[in-house]
Amino acid sequence: MENVQFVDNISFLEPLPDELKEKLSKMVLTKNVAKGDVLFQENDIAETIFFVNNGKIKISKSSPGGKEIVLDIRKAGEIFPEVALFSKEETTYSASASVVEFGSISMIRKADLESILLQYPELFIFIFRTMAERLRLSQNTLQNVALYGKIGSLAFTLVRLCQDYGEVNEHGITIRLKLTHEDLGSFFGATRESVTRMMNQLKNRGIVSKENGYFTVHELDSLKFYID
């Protein structure tokens, strides 16, 4: 069954008693998604919560002028948007979600997941913690963008991506996400050209390099130096 597979993909559901797992499985709808697919847009009514079984989902907000800020990229095993849980009827999503790497997602109605959470506080606590981490991240990013300049924000973003998507190897930490300079800039509001210039600095100092589309950080500590 598709949906039995789903429960196994999402590790934090593991501690659930079999009975609840069964129940959950019946509540979700699983489907494949392709790069570029839009799961929801900012201001749509928030009725559905998503689990990522596979692939990568970009959570972002954009301005009428076409500029975009990426709040997060969710990967297998993660849930989004937790922020919509337990919100009032008619609350809207506060960001958009689109697929950046094809995969599979499972969808559940907000109210259904809420009732499961109330039956199983351990899960509720897990989601609470997840949201607390997002809040910390968002506030840290804000601090960087507001207090340190663009280079500080770039360094912060690279460190963060190393944590979430880093793969340690003999050269350092490789970020397992295909990213252009423009993509990087959209994490903190810098233009492609600015990112290019800043990355050249980092490259010349031997801190970062790029090979076939993936960035590798050679000196994580030097990056942290830029942050404070």
Place this chain on the structure above:
Amino acid sequence: MENVQFVDNISFLEPLPDELKEKLSKMVLTKNVAKGDVLFQENDIAETIFFVNNGKIKISKSSPGGKEIVLDIRKAGEIFPEVALFSKEETTYSASASVVEFGSISMIRKADLESILLQYPELFIFIFRTMAERLRLSQNTLQNVALYGKIGSLAFTLVRLCQDYGEVNEHGITIRLKLTHEDLGSFFGATRESVTRMMNQLKNRGIVSKENGYFTVHELDSLKFYID
């Protein structure tokens, strides 16, 4: 009793059954605080959660260079830092808290409040919602700082302060918080001089004015125009 008073001050505790209220009252310590008092610093071990009975508490992060970013100002009836609840042992506060308007606060051990929350899911949901709102706010601020310039951020900050601290009167909405230009700038990372120049623009256009230390917004819609 001090602590019976405390429970009445915090409106979201109201739906609690008397028995739990009683229990809570025994767990909290209430004390008066004066302007400038520091309740905790970033990186202190997070063991205590606070309720504001009275007064205003500033939640902020600062840089080694002495610059500061204000994440929020909490007022009577609010709780902080929710983000620390259910965190692992030894987790530290991610921001500092200091008193900007004297008043009274009640303190409770993190673990004690957690156990109450688990016994009373309605409260847990309330806190969850509060945190979701903070996350939205933080992400919106980030969007503003990164995508719209400083004027956009200033406008956003004024709108936000109107919502949280606004008092509607014949002239418009007066923000019931004593704020200097420097204070305003610290919400989004601008210097005093920049805020002065931008505020002059807004003043000349009749959008905002300041009388004995309090800002009044005359045209909220014009401000929103700066945001998008």
Place this chain on the structure above:
DNA sequence: GACGGGCAGTGATTTCAATCACTGCTGATG
């Protein structure tokens, strides 16, 4: 193997905001 699209690199210029260096005002305090 030629073509075209998407991304990176780079110089020149402009724009926005920080910084520096003052003056002026106001309200609290001895």
Place this chain on the structure above:
DNA sequence: CATCAGCAGTGATTGAAATCACTGCCCGTC
């Protein structure tokens, strides 16, 4: 009521990053 501290206002200058306008490269595909 004189003094002083803290905040606001303002011009000049500097600096960081955006914008504009290109060139060059790599890679997929026709």
